[in-house]
Amino acid sequence: MPRADRKPANPKRAAPRRAAAAPRPDDPRAPADPATSGRTHAERRDEAERRLLAAAVRIVADRGIEGMTLTEVGEAAGYSRGLPAHYFGRKHDLVAAVASYIADGFATRLARTSDRPPGMASLLYSVASYLDRAAPDDAAPTRALMIALAEALTEPVLAEAMSGVTQRSVGRLRAMIRQGIERGEIRRDVDPHAQAVIILGTLRTTIAHWVIDPEHVDLATLRDCYVSSLQRSLAA
């Protein structure tokens, strides 16, 4: 006689299902009213998609792209195993969406958002605030970016997205360097593009260093140190 109460042994299947009430405010920009009822299909779809992506980012930050399974993403987002596939189709496409989602979060990070004058001042300010913004309470997005950059070496779909965010970042730095040269603040023999690549590389490596070993790395000190180094090396 079959046992009525048997459950599949897979422990993951025991994970919470659905949780329509208030799944989890995964996304910092969570909507004010996450209640299921009283919302249009489009709204629900959008929210589900956002939650799935946010869950995916957290998982990527933990275990990398290969370590992320569709089942896990669905359940971590408070939905069923099947939903990620339902929305994104192939895993490949989910990975692409995750990569864009991660990149978007950093897209404007080097944009000049202050009232600093263009050129050297903007550059130094952007560099400083890039490092400042890396250390919020939740390191997951930063960690996810680092991992996505790393795994772009072997995963073409990531390479594409990461190449995009890299080029935008390099472009912003390059523009500031050019302005600095035009304004006579920065040496004329500096190659704006190459210098921008090096600055971005230094920023990323500093953050990666902190992501790996936050205990022993003091971002504020490194920030000050780098800003003054940069000033010294670029000054006309």
Add this chain to the structure above:
Amino acid sequence: MPRADRKPANPKRAAPRRAAAAPRPDDPRAPADPATSGRTHAERRDEAERRLLAAAVRIVADRGIEGMTLTEVGEAAGYSRGLPAHYFGRKHDLVAAVASYIADGFATRLARTSDRPPGMASLLYSVASYLDRAAPDDAAPTRALMIALAEALTEPVLAEAMSGVTQRSVGRLRAMIRQGIERGEIRRDVDPHAQAVIILGTLRTTIAHWVIDPEHVDLATLRDCYVSSLQRSLAA
């Protein structure tokens, strides 16, 4: 580099697979006579192990750690698919061995091998040649190191092995910076360790950037740019 010869034509070949024609001189110091007969157990074992590791490195350079399968490693080395497991047991242990193997290949990369005077000159020379050596004919070792460093973020066994190379490399840079300070070439307020960590990271990140996107990055320009930046920012 993709392999040319996939499998022996005759699938039911009972004879040992090791082709007498010296399948591939994986090891630069390949033995003169790789024929099967006339060698001791220990010799055969050592050679097989070396070949397996060399094959694994090539595959890691192509597809990353997760993309490397035991079957592929065995066959790429000219043996059976079972041999890697037979030697290394778990894939985990093969990965550890591969990581050490990769790390060993770069152990002396930042050692001062020139006749430059110690201190600033050595430092700048080492930095320049690190970037120069990244792009030889066979980029596989460099690629493999970059990938191993990247995947160390999510794979603890790699993290351990990579930590070794990193510490050795940081140590060498740190020593040069200290000498530069002692000789009065480098500012006294530079923290040798922190600066060494940042320099190494920047070198690596930049190379990774180039690996992913060689179109937009010219290593020679970067090298000159970085050397002069460093010189100015560190100079006493």
Add this chain to the structure above:
Amino acid sequence: MPRADRKPANPKRAAPRRAAAAPRPDDPRAPADPATSGRTHAERRDEAERRLLAAAVRIVADRGIEGMTLTEVGEAAGYSRGLPAHYFGRKHDLVAAVASYIADGFATRLARTSDRPPGMASLLYSVASYLDRAAPDDAAPTRALMIALAEALTEPVLAEAMSGVTQRSVGRLRAMIRQGIERGEIRRDVDPHAQAVIILGTLRTTIAHWVIDPEHVDLATLRDCYVSSLQRSLAA
């Protein structure tokens, strides 16, 4: 060199395997309509689970626990080879489920289900009907129990389940013996527990004997023989 794009496992996936023709009525109480369509998820799941367990019991009866493979269980039940793992996770857990399934089928075999008076009469009746019920058309369940009991010696998960069914059986026999003693039908110097263990052992060995060599063993004769022996040896 960028990786060749990974391709979907099988682009032209063959149609689902579940034959609509009701592959095999594995379960004696097979459902009237095993067709795939028109059933809820829960129903399909339950039926699949029942079929898998029934198939597993048959295979265990044939080849023992070690000889049972997940692939075989899946296909013998009319499903894919992947389903057992999908439901039960590890083979270990399937084995545990099979052991419970087998034990459950025999759990009540020694319960007094007749209108015989308690004590000696019930005991003799239970013993007789235990042997009678062992010889239906399909010896697989009995054979599976014997094998599970045997392999419990080396497989802890079986030992647990078998220990359970054994203790229940011993408990029932012991209760009847106690009643017989209280009613003055059975000698006062009989140790109810030890005697119950011996009776169960004799029953099982008799059945095992028949399972192994049904041609030369006449269960009806052995039954009569043992019932009268028992009566003689226990009578007050």
Add this chain to the structure above:
Amino acid sequence: MPRADRKPANPKRAAPRRAAAAPRPDDPRAPADPATSGRTHAERRDEAERRLLAAAVRIVADRGIEGMTLTEVGEAAGYSRGLPAHYFGRKHDLVAAVASYIADGFATRLARTSDRPPGMASLLYSVASYLDRAAPDDAAPTRALMIALAEALTEPVLAEAMSGVTQRSVGRLRAMIRQGIERGEIRRDVDPHAQAVIILGTLRTTIAHWVIDPEHVDLATLRDCYVSSLQRSLAA
């Protein structure tokens, strides 16, 4: 550069090798002089074979036939992985040899070794001492026999060897029963063969029960209980 000190990850390979000095007096009947030197090839071969078999029995007692690997047998006996295959060829043949070896150890267990008079007294004495001898300091041989008997249900090569012990044991019991009948101690309507089969089976099943679940079974009580039951049920 390949690491010279690498060992295969398989932990079993780290087990002691060879140990020519005085490996282990596995066999109680070990030769007086186990020294390697000064012995003929035949002697060394015999000893190696005996050691291998003794090691195999210990392993079977622990993990069963399927759980026994050739490598483990060789190393547990103090030799190399390859020796069992070298001597016995296929695993199948080693199993057969092990089965015979086990059976031989129990060949005389039911022989009347006392001065009891033939017939009923011998029968009861043999039964009692069979149970007594089951629980010596080293239960491995008993365990191994039980396991071999159990796995004979699914492993033909075992069935054959076990059939030998069984027939000898049944024969001895049958002879005692016949003598009892001739001497007028045992009822004439007892079938000597069937009764002997049932007695032997009950002895074995009971011991197996005790092996699995020693907590709930007291062999001494069982022995007394069974002896007096037998006496009453067989008495003329």
Add this chain to the structure above:
DNA sequence: AATGAATGAGACTTCATTCAT
């Protein structure tokens, strides 16, 4: 006589993917 290198079959297990509900 004895060792151990190497092979290859076959098991378990995970998971992306498809499809019915």
Add this chain to the structure above:
DNA sequence: TATGAATGAAGTCTCATTCAT
């Protein structure tokens, strides 16, 4: 919209087995 049942490919790992030393 969302769930989850079911498939099947691909990978890891274990070992019996063969064969050179």
